Amino acid sequence: MSSPVRHYVGGEFDASGDPFPLVDPVHGRTVGQVPSAPAELVDRAVRAAREALRGPWGSWSPADRSRALHRIADGIERRFEEFVAAECADTGKPRELASTVDIPRAVANFRAYGDLLAARSEQAWHTETADGRGALNYTVRKPLGVVAVISPWNLPLLLLTWKVAPALAMGNTVVAKPSELTPATACLLAEVTAEAGLPAGVFNLVHGPGANAAGQWLTEHPGVDAIAFTGESGTGSTIMRAAAARLAPVSFELGGKNAGLVFADADLEQAVAGTVRSAFTHSGQVCLCTERLYVERSVFAEFAARLGDEARRLSGYGPMISAAHRDKVLGHLSKAAADGEVLAGGGAPRFGDDRDGGFWVEPTVLTGLAEDHPAVREEIFGPVVHLAPFDTEEEAIALANSGPYGLAATVWTGDVGRAHRVAPALDVGVAWVNTWNLRDLRTPFGGVKASGIGREGGDHSLDFFSEPMNVCVKL
Known part of the structure; x- marks a missing residue:
């Protein structure tokens, strides 16, 4: 300035x-x-x-x-x-x-x-x-x-x-x-x-x-x-x-620890592209970003591979706001890497120029962590999303509603009936179906729980x- x-x-x-x-x-x-x-x-x-x-x-x-x-x-x-x-x-x-x-x-x-x-x-x-x-x-x-x-x-x-x-x-x-x-x-x-x-x-x-x-x-x-x-x-x-x-x-x-649900009947290409936005916009430093993603088991492997590929190709993102925040995010990633699997990212990028003195974290995709793991329960507020499989609609809703937060959620499905069943069942202030952060400024915005x-x-x-x-x- x-x-x-x-x-x-x-x-x-x-x-x-x-x-x-x-x-x-x-x-x-x-x-x-x-x-x-x-x-x-x-x-x-x-x-x-x-x-x-x-x-x-x-x-x-x-x-x-x-x-x-x-x-x-x-x-x-x-x-x-x-x-x-x-x-x-x-x-x-x-x-x-x-x-x-x-x-x-x-x-x-x-x-x-x-x-x-x-x-x-x-x-x-x-x-x-x-x-x-x-x-x-x-x-x-x-x-x-x-x-x-x-x-x-x-x-x-x-x-x-x-x-x-x-x-x-x-x-x-x-x-x-x-x-x-x-x-x-x-x-x-x-x-x-x-x-x-x-x-x-x-x-x-x-x-x-x-x-x-x-x-x-x-x-x-x-x-x-x-x-x-x-x-x-x-x-x-x-x-x-x-x-x-x-x-x-x-x-x-x-704060939020926002969940996303991807059903097998979803358009996977659309769901992957939407998740790239919802997880990595502003390097995950948006209260509405998706940090937990639950994917129906029959498409979990394919979805995880696609999302990992997109995360590795991602460019043009920004840094964390401060050294302290970067260190907090990297601390979560270090613990997650020891306890689960890193599909993409997981550390600080190296640019070979003066940006190496900044506060950067790679877009990161995790999987294999228990639901009570800090990286799954606590708000990280960085470019990090954890993937886990589910088998039934009821299980997906229960997983999304677990935890102390309730700000936003995404639902990816090709079944309009399922969309209208699942979205209102989520304990959040706003649920998006087949999109993310589409806002009408007249609508109510806010969260429940913490x-x-x-x-x-x-x-x-x-x-x-x-x-x-x-x-x-x-x-």
């Missing part, structure tokens, strides 16, 4: 706080510094957001806010290449991925919620209210207030805007904290919100780690009315304890970021 990483509080940029290094994951080099927000700055950000609620922002109509969201979308589009470059620099992901998924989706998030808000406003004149007993009842939706938005490093702008857009749509103010590993596009977004004419304090941005730093101080702050978080399940538990002290509502999209609380998307997000209030008028 050409410009320095800064906080954005009350309409002003600020670089206060002790700096920590920003590392390029492709080459492993330090390329900049990120200021870690002191507690005083986090407090100032929350107070600025509170003041903005009482200021001009509170008088903006839904139509005004809808137009502002579209101006933000326009601003991201005008600076599209700058956003792509910043996202690639922070995450190491291929340009093709950032330019076709991350940045376009951020634009779509603001446009979608701008349109949904406008549609709601057009319908607001008609409400079924009379109760027939001498009173008129109607419902108004009011903003929650100051919302803390904490977003992860894997899809920095996409997941930040997925929460910021509906929060602003419903009239809230926001204090955002992106991952300390990927701060660049959040800084650009702060600039765009200012260009779009948002009043000072409506969108605020602080940087820093979580524990004993900006993340903890923000989630524990008594002036924060709600928390929206995407990240690791253990961190979600910590944030939930902080929110519980003041009964603040939370929306969590957490994979999350609540639903995002469409009206689900607008409802979370607002409070329904009943008004009763005696006739």
